[in-house]
């Protein structure tokens with residue numbers, strides 16, 4: 001067996017394991033009214049994203065078409081198609097934060113980390129998401145890093161916060 005074949009097999013095994021776990025999660029939600037969204041969130045909580053390989057499993061389990069499930073996954077910005085980096089950074093772009101420089105902060109964040117919206121850099125350290133209000137409007141610009149909200153974030157403060165997270169354990 002070549003290295004390439006064993007790599008392919010590893011990826012295939014991973015897909016099968018993921019699909020088996022997805023079937024178990026589908027079974028927990030079957031029969032529940034409006035099951036698709038809670039199910040998608042449960043899948044994302046389990047795997048970090050809703051990978052294309054599990055979409056047919058969800059569609060079959062809920063008696064929907066693959067296109068219907070895919071349509072919902074792509075409609076909601078909260079749902080990811082690919083695994084995020086080790087740390088997720090959410091930069092608020094709603095009105096109150098915009099009024100105090102959120103757009104230039106976002107440009108700095110992207111430049112500083114070398115990522116686009118929703119993108120993850122090659123070192124896999126961060127994923128940057130744009131969000132609209134983190135409930136910290138009086139203290140903008142606001143950024144959430146993993147589960148911690150930070151207010152009055154300047155570019156220099158952002159770099160310091162990101163540096164601490166980069167060096168922290170995942």
Ligand code: FES
Nearest residue numbers: 092097134136137
């Ligand atoms: S507008 Fe940014 S936290 Fe509410």
